Amino acid sequence: MTNNIYFFLLFCLICSCNNNINSDTENTIPLVDTMLVVDSIHRIKLSFVGDIMGHANQIRSAAGNRENLRSRDMKDFNYEPCFRYVKPIFKQADLMIGNLELTLSNKGKYTGYPFFKTPDVFARYLKNAGFDILTTCNNHSNDGFLYGIEHTIDVLDTLGIIHTGTFKDQNERDSLYPLIVEKEVDGTTFKLAFLNYTYGTNGIPTPSPAIVNLIEKKQMLLDIATAKKAKPDLIIAIIHWGNEYWLNEHTSQVRTTKLLWENGVDVVIGAHPHVIEPIKTDTFWREDSTGFDEKIVAYSLGNFISNQYRPNTDIGLIFELELIKNSKTNQTVIGNHNYILVWRYIFGRYNRKLREGFDWTYTAVPVTAFENDPKTALLMNEREIEAMNSVSTKMRAHLGKWQSKERIVKLEELGTIVPLIIPHNEEQKIEKKEKSEKQDNKKEKGNKEENFESKKTTS
Numbered sequence: 001m002t003n004n005i006y007f008f009l010l011f012c013l014i015c016s017c018n019n020n021i022n023s024d025t026e027n028t029i030p031l032v033d034t035m036l037v038v039d040s041i042h043r044i045k046l047s048f049v050g051d052i053m054g055h056a057n058q059i060r061s062a063a064g065n066r067e068n069l070r071s072r073d074m075k076d077f078n079y080e081p082c083f084r085y086v087k088p089i090f091k092q093a094d095l096m097i098g099n100l101e102l103t104l105s106n107k108g109k110y111t112g113y114p115f116f117k118t119p120d121v122f123a124r125y126l127k128n129a130g131f132d133i134l135t136t137c138n139n140h141s142n143d144g145f146l147y148g149i150e151h152t153i154d155v156l157d158t159l160g161i162i163h164t165g166t167f168k169d170q171n172e173r174d175s176l177y178p179l180i181v182e183k184e185v186d187g188t189t190f191k192l193a194f195l196n197y198t199y200g201t202n203g204i205p206t207p208s209p210a211i212v213n214l215i216e217k218k219q220m221l222l223d224i225a226t227a228k229k230a231k232p233d234l235i236i237a238i239i240h241w242g243n244e245y246w247l248n249e250h251t252s253q254v255r256t257t258k259l260l261w262e263n264g265v266d267v268v269i270g271a272h273p274h275v276i277e278p279i280k281t282d283t284f285w286r287e288d289s290t291g292f293d294e295k296i297v298a299y300s301l302g303n304f305i306s307n308q309y310r311p312n313t314d315i316g317l318i319f320e321l322e323l324i325k326n327s328k329t330n331q332t333v334i335g336n337h338n339y340i341l342v343w344r345y346i347f348g349r350y351n352r353k354l355r356e357g358f359d360w361t362y363t364a365v366p367v368t369a370f371e372n373d374p375k376t377a378l379l380m381n382e383r384e385i386e387a388m389n390s391v392s393t394k395m396r397a398h399l400g401k402w403q404s405k406e407r408i409v410k411l412e413e414l415g416t417i418v419p420l421i422i423p424h425n426e427e428q429k430i431e432k433k434e435k436s437e438k439q440d441n442k443k444e445k446g447n448k449e450e451n452f453e454s455k456k457t458t459s
């Protein structure tokens with residue numbers, strides 16, 4: 001009997017608990033409120049790449065032949081293949097951002113390292129590929145001296161590419177820096193502040209009256225204060241720093257990141273080492289003490305496109321970062337973030353029949369989209385497949401130490417795949433050569449057979 005009462009009481013207790021759970025759930029999150037919460041959450045997707053380089057062989061590749069190398073006619077250069085397989089990924093971003101590590105020129109004397117002067121039309125291809133913002137502040141900002149700084153700014157302005165980091169003079173810096181970008185996504189406007197600094201300019205002094213932003217604590221703190229006055233949703237700093245070819249961040253990068261984070265910068269994106277360095281996060285008290293915020297740093301995104309051959313310089317990241325704005329509280333926080341591995345592929349590099357540079361094709365390959373079939377469209381040979389696979393595996397393991405997420409890009413995401421082809425003239429030349437070689441072989445074979453036959457008849 002006592003047992004029955006006990007079970008009855010237990011049954012009542014469970015029922016009342018269930019009722020409580022149901023009624024609590026209904027009371028605390030009514031349907032209408034749920035919709036309001038969902039409606040007040042807005043997202044923007046930012047994508048970043050690292051160093052966009054302009055080495056001599058890249059210029060030769062775009063020119064296609066020696067005569068075009070000094071051309072002032074921008075139609076003589078083609079950079080389309082560089083972006084062919086990443087363009088659809090770039091277009092998925094609400095803002096696409098990269099570091100332009102070269103100066104633009106229309107003077108006909110285009111050069112690679114150590115003074116990067118790339119034909120103006122390269123910027124048009126960047127625009128077409130989907131770049132919205134380019135940072136111009138790096139150790140190569142002064143490669144074209146005053147002309148280079150001013151002309152690069154003019155070309156980007158003409159094309160409507162937003163840029164920051166270098167300025168024609170103090171007045172321009174005062175009125176345009178920090179860069180404030182207002183971007184509307186699905187009816188919600190995100191107001192973002194961008195900062196851009198470099199450790200130096202390869203010993204080339206910045207020609208007066210131009211300005212190249214340097215990593216200087218006092219100036220950076222003043223700039224952050226100016227940015228805050230504009231009341232941005234978030235502050236993003238893009239920094240050119242670190243040690244070349246180091247896979248891990250230098251202590252100076254850690255120090256600068258901490259300084260920026262502690263003073264209100266939320267996102268720090270780095271480049272210059274030409275290799276990938278870790279992506280790390282930390283949590284900080286909000287300045288208004290309403291809670292914690294996550295802050296993020298990508299110490300180096302590596303090269304986007306270049307002609308560098310040192311270990312690990314042939315791979316870089318597209319870093320995708322989601323920002324989430326709550327329009328009810330007016331707070332913006334860091335949401336999902338992931339990386340896409342992009343391998344710099346030089347099609348034709350190992351074909352001895354082709355002319356170095358002129359007949360090569362530089363292209364940025366999203367690894368996951370092509371690693372199952374690198375031959376059909378990309379015509380990779382075994383050596384190239386091995387190079388792409390081994391550096392990708394290495395970088396996955398490296399970034400995995402800090403739990404960075406890789407996004408798998410499916411081939412279907414890239415739309416119609418236009419395969420690479422050997423430059424038309426060269427293809428014909430090679431075909432002709434191979435044909436005549438075959439004919440020569442045939443003739444030779446025929447002669448030998450003839451001789452054999454004649455020998456046979458004579459013997």
Ligand SMILES: [Zn+2]
Binds near residue numbers: 139271272
């Ligand atoms: Zn650099």
